[in-house]
Amino acid sequence: xxxxxxxxxxxxxxxxxxxxxxxxxxxxxxxxxxxxxxxxxxxxxxxxxxxxxxxxxxxxxxxxxxxxxxxxxxxxxxxxxxxxxxxxxxxxxxxxxxxxxxxxxxxxxxxxxxxxxxxxxxxxxxxxxxxxxxxxxxxxxxxxxxxxxxxxxxxxxxxxxxxxxxxxxxxxxxxxxxxxxxxxxxxx
Amino acid sequence: xxxxxxxxxxxxxxxxxxxxxxxxxxxxxxxxxxxxxxxxxxxxxxxxxxxxxxxxxxxxxxxxxxxxxxxxxxxxxxxxxxxxxxxxxxxxxxxxxxxxxxxxxxxxxxxxxxxxxxxxxxxxxxxxxxxxxxxxxxxxxxxxxxxxxxxxxxxxxxxxxxxxxxxxxxxxxxxxxxxxxxxxxxxxxxxxxxxxxxxxxxxxxxxxxxxxxxxxxxxxxxxxxxxxxxxxxxxxxxxxxxxxxxxxxxxxxxxxxxxxxxxxxxxxxxxxxxxxxxxxxxxxxxxxxxxxxxxxxxxxxxxxxxxxxxxxxxxxxxxxxxxxxxxxxxxxxxxxxxxxxxxxxxxxxxxxxxxxxxxxxxxxxxxxxxxxxxxxxxxxxxxxxxxxxxxxxxxxxxxxxxxxxxxxxxxxxxxxxxxxxxxxxxxxxxxxxxxxxxxxxxxxxxxxxxxxxxxxxxxxxxxxxxxxxxxxxxxxxxxxxxxxxxxxxxxxxxxxxxxxxxxxxxxxxxxxxxxxxxxxxxxxxxxxxxxxxxxxxxxxxxxxxxxxxxxxxxxxxxxxxxxxxxxxxxxxxxxxxxxxxxxxxxxxxxxxxxxxxxxxxxxxxxxxxxxxxxxxxxxxxxxxxxxxxxxxxxxxxxxxxxxxxxxxxxxxxxxxxxxxxxxxxxxxxxxxxxxxxxxxxxxxxxxxxxxxxxxxxxxxxxxxxx
Ligand code: FES
Ligand code: FES
Numbered sequence: 001x002x003x004x005x006x007x008x009x010x011x012x013x014x015x016x017x018x019x020x021x022x023x024x025x026x027x028x029x030x031x032x033x034x035x036x037x038x039x040x041x042x043x044x045x046x047x048x049x050x051x052x053x054x055x056x057x058x059x060x061x062x063x064x065x066x067x068x069x070x071x072x073x074x075x076x077x078x079x080x081x082x083x084x085x086x087x088x089x090x091x092x093x094x095x096x097x098x099x100x101x102x103x104x105x106x107x108x109x110x111x112x113x114x115x116x117x118x119x120x121x122x123x124x125x126x127x128x129x130x131x132x133x134x135x136x137x138x139x140x141x142x143x144x145x146x147x148x149x150x151x152x153x154x155x156x157x158x159x160x161x162x163x164x165x166x167x168x169x170x171x172x173x174x175x176x177x178x179x180x181x182x183x184x185x186x187x188x
Numbered sequence: 189x190x191x192x193x194x195x196x197x198x199x200x201x202x203x204x205x206x207x208x209x210x211x212x213x214x215x216x217x218x219x220x221x222x223x224x225x226x227x228x229x230x231x232x233x234x235x236x237x238x239x240x241x242x243x244x245x246x247x248x249x250x251x252x253x254x255x256x257x258x259x260x261x262x263x264x265x266x267x268x269x270x271x272x273x274x275x276x277x278x279x280x281x282x283x284x285x286x287x288x289x290x291x292x293x294x295x296x297x298x299x300x301x302x303x304x305x306x307x308x309x310x311x312x313x314x315x316x317x318x319x320x321x322x323x324x325x326x327x328x329x330x331x332x333x334x335x336x337x338x339x340x341x342x343x344x345x346x347x348x349x350x351x352x353x354x355x356x357x358x359x360x361x362x363x364x365x366x367x368x369x370x371x372x373x374x375x376x377x378x379x380x381x382x383x384x385x386x387x388x389x390x391x392x393x394x395x396x397x398x399x400x401x402x403x404x405x406x407x408x409x410x411x412x413x414x415x416x417x418x419x420x421x422x423x424x425x426x427x428x429x430x431x432x433x434x435x436x437x438x439x440x441x442x443x444x445x446x447x448x449x450x451x452x453x454x455x456x457x458x459x460x461x462x463x464x465x466x467x468x469x470x471x472x473x474x475x476x477x478x479x480x481x482x483x484x485x486x487x488x489x490x491x492x493x494x495x496x497x498x499x500x501x502x503x504x505x506x507x508x509x510x511x512x513x514x515x516x517x518x519x520x521x522x523x524x525x526x527x528x529x530x531x532x533x534x535x536x537x538x539x540x541x542x543x544x545x546x547x548x549x550x551x552x553x554x555x556x557x558x559x560x561x562x563x564x565x566x567x568x569x570x571x572x573x574x575x576x577x578x579x580x581x582x583x584x585x586x587x588x589x590x591x592x593x594x595x596x597x598x599x600x601x602x603x604x605x606x607x608x609x610x611x612x613x614x615x616x617x618x619x620x621x622x623x624x625x626x627x628x629x630x631x632x633x634x635x636x637x638x639x640x641x642x643x644x645x646x647x648x649x650x651x652x653x654x655x656x657x658x659x660x661x662x663x664x665x666x667x668x669x670x671x672x673x674x675x676x677x678x679x680x681x682x683x684x685x686x687x688x689x690x691x692x693x694x695x696x697x698x699x700x701x702x703x704x705x706x707x708x709x710x711x712x713x714x715x716x717x718x719x720x721x722x723x724x725x726x727x728x729x730x731x732x733x734x735x736x737x738x739x740x741x742x743x744x745x746x747x748x749x750x751x752x753x754x755x756x757x758x759x760x761x762x763x764x765x766x767x768x769x770x771x772x773x774x775x776x777x778x779x780x781x782x783x784x785x786x787x788x789x790x791x792x793x794x795x796x797x798x799x800x801x802x803x804x805x806x807x808x809x810x811x812x813x814x815x816x817x818x819x820x821x822x823x824x825x826x827x828x829x830x831x832x833x834x835x836x837x838x839x840x841x842x843x844x845x846x847x848x849x850x851x852x853x854x855x856x857x858x859x860x861x862x863x864x865x866x867x868x869x870x871x872x873x874x875x876x877x878x879x880x881x882x883x884x885x886x887x888x889x890x891x892x893x894x
Contacts, residue, residue: 005208005214016302024372035300050208051217051219054424055817056457059457061818092207092208093208097207101207105206105207109198109199112785114201115655115787116374117201117427117654118212118375120205121208142827154646156830158826159826162826163825163826166375167375169375169425169654170794171786172789172824172832173789173829173830175826187557
């Protein structure tokens, strides 16, 4: 793991005392000095310049800001950066790059699971987190038997579980196709 | 070489977008650390600022400036005589008067976003409140006729004698339908990063049409357009709401120039509801008179909608009825009534979306009254020439779309009698509606140049708002130049590039690609006769506006489609769920089958949304949209959208342009809402005319026994 420092003197004159926090993002520890009111989303976008994570609503209603924390999906706009010192944060940039896409990213390209692309990083992070949840046997509102140990990942299950990620371009059927491809690949 | 045009190739910008590397307006870090602006909005609907105290905000940590009408720089006035509202100046903070709820009263600029937002809450404003008009239903009697409606179309049209013919018709439908305020709400908030450099200004803006945005910014700031450069490589959706610029762009530019530092502003999701386009609420009376055989003898569509008193906007909602079906006696009219609400602007498929919602519902009511199949009724009334203009159609394939859709959807299984089919808890119904949309041509320019690496570089200020522009331009250029796709590089979204038509009105693809095609053909010709090396050689291509193109006068050039929906309605709760949907479309030659299908599916989903979900609610006391966020203003999520598919008929409309291509960005959203509404009627026998159709409107009339 490499160590790097982002000099952040932005808040020097702030009456709110800045907080020091080390965030582990995509495998790198990043030292930050932040206004404690800074959301994890703004820490990523405005301080670490990792703008792949998007801000669509800033209060938990759209899913554009979804990242993975310790493997679980979370709306990064609904949590403060200073709360994540001990966590492993993975953003869209940490999943793959244009030349070496993560299978979920590649499936989105192949299935045209986006148009404007703005909800897309959130959809992809959410889909990866969702598949892990389903694998772990977590039920959803669409699950007939919530006590069952395993859930068959039907399209209805995927739709229900992905409903926190809004796509105004409405690439929904293509997003489901992409996720299905990856889920089936995993099984195969 | 295989033809690239039309191939369902993956988006060439796809790998960047899925890896978070596509940079949107708010995300350009190569310009250095910006300051952050936060807009303070009025908390009244109409009145005047009598006192504004900014001292608390100014003393707040990190604050660099608080701008109000008292210290805002002088700006160019909004000039209503400029035909396109998107080219007009957009002055901000220009006086103490408040015209609508949420109107910006101050801008706070600070070192960090958190500081700007905190300080914004310290701006204290005292208002003198005036009583405003906010209730559309109460102001219908104040309606007036505008001079023209959107896109310069005629306010009224009349053929034959509607009144007499309607009165004596054997079978009549006379119903009023209402549609609510709707909002584009693209996922990328409206935002801007303005970067000053001496007297020059670079504006990273989330906009659909750069040339118009450029004009609007320059005339607002009253500076030479040559000093302003717009950069917009990616746009996170627009749907009409970014055709023009809005407050955040002007405020960021004003602050950046005053502070001589980069400033960026993004609207909050809640602010977008008041500071950006709203689709006007409408009240629509549709009258259809037919013989017992189903032949229309009279067709009338009267639309009344709200307008802002300071910026008139009339959606062309009754214009679809002008070209859709034959009838010897016809009447279409648009009326406006002024309300003190945010200005109306284009929202995806302006005119068609609300207009066809009502009109195609009325056609379904007529089919029901006649006991006819809705498709047969439409085919019976298929016109031979444009029913009002008398000119021939360039390429009308509505009947083919309906027949093909019926076949693929299994329309023959449609319950003949409403409320007669049940599947478990669900009442099941089928509905269909026609889609029609005009093809537009605007002036558009593009350039192509041979690079040193043997790569042809295509440039246009055209934007890719999710429409696949980068990809289709590359496909068309590759074919025109006779080179493989990887020998073409597409550069878009900079005001220094030749002015294209921009992304709007579904004209972007066909207009841009035709000018690109011409540029490439010109370059090819130069290379053929050229004695100088290819490297650095360039050529331009251009198309004229449709007013200069005889084909657009002599032919009715439209796109068509047919929507089919199956819904289920819960027998106890009247919860409505879409079960499946199919659209079949004819839009000339398709430039990329994959991205075209995606756009159409997106448009159809907007139709589902307007039929069942979207509903902007005004507080009639204050003029505020009370459901101003994505939890209260409902838009479809994954669970709302099961199987939806779009089929494109192979085609070529040579009257539209030499590529044979027409637009389809909005076609999917034309009539899709009516297909869903008609399916709800077929499922339940309940006809809701106050859209959207929500369970509370269906439940009281739901049949007890099925
Ligand atoms: S930005 Fe976090 S959920 Fe919308
Ligand atoms: S791709 Fe545009 S919002 Fe999903």
